[in-house]
Amino acid sequence: MPIDILARGANTAHRQNLASKAPRKGASLIGMDSGGTVRDRINWVTPESFGAIGDGNVANASIDTSALQQAVKSGKPVLLRPGAIYQINAEIRPPDGTDLVISGHRNTGDKQSVLNAAPGFKGWMLRPKASYDIRDVKLNGNNLDGCYLIGSPDAASAGIV
Secondary structure, eight states: OOOOOSOTTSOHHHHHHHHOOSTTSGGGGSBOTTSSBHHHHHHOBOGGGGTOOOBOOGGGHHHHHHHHHHHHHTSSOEEOOTTOEEEEOSOBOOOTTOOEEEEOOSOOGGGOEEEEEOTTOOEEEEOOSSOEEEESEEEEOTTOTTEEEESOGGGGGGOOO
């Protein structure tokens, strides 16, 4: 049985729109603190769902890395929070046969989503085993010696959108 989440004074049109399964209605009308809507959330996950902080603080690198890894292992596309800076201190690798799909936001400046190599990081930041689709995300290797952004040496020419 649906729960009436609107105050009794809310108009009937709002109630009908929330109850609808039509495009741009229902769950599409309910926003999430981590970005997107409830309908979006059915189709993707955020690192924050797994405990990421994304504040750019190097002290949180293990937390951000673990949360990103769990999000990727979910098999769903990963949506990064606008303005978040996730510190990475270990390789992020999806399960065998799973595509790596990570999306940020098209905003620029302080709203850009960033995957940042933490000091001392060596290796691949993102290591997909199948195909990958990474959009609107800044990958920052911080000019660290031995830090590679994505893939493997033979995948380096594949490019990032």
